[in-house]
Amino acid sequence: MEHSNTPQQNKQQNKFGNWLKxxxxxxxxxxxxxxxxxxxxxxxxxxxxxxxxxxxxxVVNEINEKWGNHVLVYGPILKLPYKTYKETTIYNKESNTYSTETQTHIKYAYIFPESLNTKVSVDPKTLKRGNFESAVYTSKMNFTGSYIQPQLALKDIKDEDIVWNKATIIIKTSNLKGIKNEVAMSLNNSKYPFETNFNNSNNSYLNELESVFIKKEDLPFNATKNFDFSMTFNGSGQIEIIPIGKTTTMEMTSNWADPSFMGNYLPNDDTKEITKDGFKADWKVLHINRAFSQQHLNNIPNLNQFAFGTKFMVMVDExxxxxxxxxxxxxxxxxxxxxxxxxxxxxxxxxxxxxxxxxxxxxxxxxxxxxxxxxxxxxxxxxxxxxxxxxxxxxxxxxxxxxxxxxxxxxxxxxxxxxxxxxxxxxxxxxxxxxxxxxxxxxxxxxxxxxxxxxxxxx
Structure with a gap:
């Protein structure tokens, strides 16, 4: 049975419709x-x-992992072994007497350079996968500087206890896979190659390179010794160094137009140049600007918080x-x-x-x-x-x-x-x-x- 609207209902609907209009x-x-x-x-x-x-x-993370992650370089650090002595008292039951035995242990002192100068040239490029792309770079880093005679007497270590013929150089980096050249240091005109050292108890995400033993005549036991070495990295994201030199300088140039300077220290304003064709920046960090010394005993300290450098970032992506x-x-x-x-x-x-x-x-x-x-x-x-x-x-x-x-x-x-x-x-x-x-x-x-x-x- 069909029902039709009454005239009153039609009137109310028309009234509501007219009100809406x-x-x-x-x-x-x-x-x-x-x-x-x-x-x-x-x-x-x-x-x-x-x-x-x-x-x-x-996708960007996958590309970066295969090409090379961010670059952090911590070094070069002179690793000096030294002797320590521990006396132990031994009781002999048969003779009812005591005797003293001296044991010798080898420990290590880590000496930072007097000066550390770094020149970095960064060549960025774009890698694509499907519809996505990532900005990566190849960086050439040249390090020069010098060591002076360690003042280990200040740490109660005698000169005759230093084992000079077992000294090595340590370099730590976050991007071991991205290194694209054989790393060898020229120290006092002698060449010393580096090998990977997997003993990485400190700075857990940093990998360690260690040189072969340094000849005594090339060590700064009686005079200042100069060094230089180069490292080429495939990397992404950022480049940083830790200012372990008593005076540390870094000069960085690149055709990247949107750098973001990062870390504890900013580049010098009077020499910084940023244009659409790239940038040039210079840093200078003095030992008085940081809260750590030039000599450390037993282990290499974690100084990642003092790193500085440049982040290669896209200001606003798509x-x-x-x-x-x-x-x-x-x-x-x-x-x-x-x-x-x-x-x-x-x-x-x-x-x-x-x-x-x-x-x-x-x-x-x-x-x-x-x-x-x-x-x-x-x-x-x-x-x-x-x-x-x-x-x-x-x-x-x-x-x-x-x-x-x-x-x-x-x-x-x-x-x-x-x-x-x-x-x-x-x-x-x-x-x-x-x-x-x-x-x-x-x-x-x-x-x-x-x-x-x-x-x-x-x-």
Missing amino acids: TSITARMLMVGFLVIILLIPLSYINSLIHERAFRQAD YQKSERSAKYGFLVIGLTFLIFFLIQTLSQIHIHPFQYLMIGLALTMFYTLLVSISEHSNFLKAYVIAGISVIALITLYSKSILKTFKFPLFIGLSLTALYTFIYVIIQLENYALLVGSIGLFLILASVMFVSRKIDWNNG
Whole structure:
């Protein structure tokens, strides 16, 4: 049995429908509700961006592990063995007497150089895997410096107890796999090769290289001795050294345009140069600037906290830019709906909630287009393609809704200005908050200026 609406019910439905069409309050509630609904697909888009960013991080880590990880060099350190003596009292039961026995033990003193000068040349390149890429580099590091006579008497060690013919040189590094040359030190004009030493009880993530025994005439037991050696690394991320010289200097040059200087010590401002073609930086660290001495007994101290150098970083990568762009999704949807709301209110053109929803979904498609295209191209090209596609789609769709050329043209220009404004903010680092605040203030002022003509008492 079919039931039909009564005249009273039809009248109430017509009244409610007319209220939705004519009431400003109803339209505002409807637009606000749709904006909140569209936050759901925006959240999924943000999840997609995070997922792709994590995937990129995994691929970058895999590339870097195979090419070479970050570079930290700690050395060269002179390793001097010395004798210590321990007296033990022994009781003889048969004779009921005591005797003293002296035992000799070998321990080690670790001597840092008087001067350590490092010249580093870094040649970066890009490695790709699928849609992802990583910035890596090849660095050539040349070390020069000198040792002076150790003052082990200050540590209560006599000169005659030092075993000079068993002395070696230690170099520690975080990137043993990335070394691309045979490491040999020239000390007092003699060459000493290095071999890997797996005795790595200190500085757990640092690997150790140790030289063969040094000839006594090449050791600084009676005069200053000069050294030099070179190391070539395949690496990624950053390059650091530990300033173990009483005076430590480092000069670094590269064609990398976005260096980030890191660690306890910054380069000298008067010699630092950063251009679009690369950078040049110089450091100088004195022993008075750090909290450790030049001589250490028994073990090599963990001094990683005193390292300094340069991080080779991409200031804002594609996924970071996409994520920052998606954060403005609420703003884009809200302002676009506001434009349609003002046009609808001022011109008395009816726009159905379904049409608002289609426009909102088109705006969210911008971000999926941006992420997918940027994986195969640069961010600017992806942004332009996604922006033009969405602006053209919404402009043509609004032409069918608004029935005139004037309003769709205004909407297209407004969206173009809005996406351009957001792109500028994304590119900025230091002035993003300032420019964004000024832009939002101007947008608010424009809305206030236009909305003053609306009779808010009607509905």
